[in-house]
Amino acid sequence: MKWPQAMQELSAMVARALVKGWCPGAWRPMPSGDGLLVRVRPNHAALDREQVLALCEAAETYGNGIIQLTNRANLQLRGVADNDWAPLMDALLEARLVDTDPALEGRRNMLLAPDWQAGDDTDQLAQQLRERLAELPELPPKMGFAIDAGNAPVLAEDSADFRVERTTGGQLLVRADGRAMGTAVGSGPQAIDLMIDLAHWFVGSGGANSGRMRQHREPLPDWAPATAVPAAGRSILPLGQHLMGAVYGLTFGQVDAAALRAVVATATVTGIRVTPWRRLLVEGGKIRRVPGLLADSNAPQLDTDACPGAPYCEQASVATRDLAGKLSGRVAGRLHVSGCTKGCARRQAADVCVVGEGGRYQLVFRGRADGTPDVADLTESQVLTYFGVN
Numbered sequence: 001m002k003w004p005q006a007m008q009e010l011s012a013m014v015a016r017a018l019v020k021g022w023c024p025g026a027w028r029p030m031p032s033g034d035g036l037l038v039r040v041r042p043n044h045a046a047l048d049r050e051q052v053l054a055l056c057e058a059a060e061t062y063g064n065g066i067i068q069l070t071n072r073a074n075l076q077l078r079g080v081a082d083n084d085w086a087p088l089m090d091a092l093l094e095a096r097l098v099d100t101d102p103a104l105e106g107r108r109n110m111l112l113a114p115d116w117q118a119g120d121d122t123d124q125l126a127q128q129l130r131e132r133l134a135e136l137p138e139l140p141p142k143m144g145f146a147i148d149a150g151n152a153p154v155l156a157e158d159s160a161d162f163r164v165e166r167t168t169g170g171q172l173l174v175r176a177d178g179r180a181m182g183t184a185v186g187s188g189p190q191a192i193d194l195m196i197d198l199a200h201w202f203v204g205s206g207g208a209n210s211g212r213m214r215q216h217r218e219p220l221p222d223w224a225p226a227t228a229v230p231a232a233g234r235s236i237l238p239l240g241q242h243l244m245g246a247v248y249g250l251t252f253g254q255v256d257a258a259a260l261r262a263v264v265a266t267a268t269v270t271g272i273r274v275t276p277w278r279r280l281l282v283e284g285g286k287i288r289r290v291p292g293l294l295a296d297s298n299a300p301q302l303d304t305d306a307c308p309g310a311p312y313c314e315q316a317s318v319a320t321r322d323l324a325g326k327l328s329g330r331v332a333g334r335l336h337v338s339g340c341t342k343g344c345a346r347r348q349a350a351d352v353c354v355v356g357e358g359g360r361y362q363l364v365f366r367g368r369a370d371g372t373p374d375v376a377d378l379t380e381s382q383v384l385t386y387f388g389v390n
């Protein structure tokens with residue numbers, strides 16, 4: 001695509017983006033309160049060291065210097081001016097951080113078990129699915145795939161619509177999200193065939209009206225019987241030293257480019273793996289203290305979710321992250337601070353949700369950000385007083 005044409009299309013996209021339900025990508029940046037939000041979908045849930053350094057430089061040159069890790073294991077830059085989008089895309093293309101084909105990039109919604117090994121089933125299946133993305137039908141933008149073919153699944157709680165896992169007996173299995181059981185298959189190519197067929201069935205059976213597989217209650221077709229029991233899940237990667245490197249947590253899912261650059265500066269580091277759990281696996285790294293990164297699994301920030309809030313998101317009427325920092329570790333259980341009822345930072349229930357509404361805060365206990373408030377119309381200082389933080 002030529003850049004003048006690309007910029008014209010960007011203007012059209014920016015206008016369209018005001019319609020809700022739109023899923024941003026690098027080729028489809030989304031306007032936000034602080035400029036464009038540009039999302040990078042790492043191939044194979046991995047960036048090599050040079051790509052990490054290129055992303056850090058891009059964040060500092062064209063964005064606000066902060067890199068966010070989403071709950072779909074994507075990396076996003078914020079605060080990009082409209083005029084900087086084209087040179088940013090040049091930098092991302094040169095670093096192989098985006099696909100040259102915007103259509104395929106849009107379809108590449110894949111989560112991978114982040115501790116995959118070269119040549120294992122997760123590695124091979126992800127590669128096979130990537131090569132066959134063009135065979136997929138047009139799916140609702142938030143739909144995606146989880147390639148989770150280790151001995152035990154680790155992504156079962158994470159957002160995906162079609163999953164490859166293993167049966168209790170060790171066979172590969174394809175499972176439609178929302179169904180407790182799946183269909184056992186004899187080989188990797190059969191698993192990919194079945195996922196593509198299920199995606200077509202989803203569209204053909206009216207699934208687009210439901211939006212996601214979990215909400216599509218149409219009985220599965222006879223050729224995809226949900227009769228095989230998946231193996232029991234395993235824990236997500238704990239913070240600290242791992243066989244493959246060092247696992248760090250990201251406060252509220254974000255890291256300064258400078259901190260990320262520092263963590264890959266060691267000669268033994270070969271790259272990073274991204275996870276949907278606000279954790280990064282630094283391949284070949286030794287765990288150490290790095291300002292801005294969490295290395296302790298007991299850090300209270302790990303139990304806290306907060307979206308960017310005001311002034312970074314146009315839908316927010318309140319700030320979130322300062323308040324989340326003050327409340328972190330001071331409320332019992334999981335805390336979610338959300339700039340509005342959309343609840344982008346956490347879809348599941350939390351023990352305490354602090355939600356912005358009309359410039360004030362409301363509290364939802366043991367519910368989601370869009371739940372019925374238990375307490376409403378609080379100022380920030382009233383929220384702090386409510387939880388005994390002064």
Ligand code: SF4
Nearest residue numbers: 307313316339340344
């Ligand atoms: S929850 Fe609301 S305020 Fe927060 S990022 Fe999402 S849309 Fe913006």
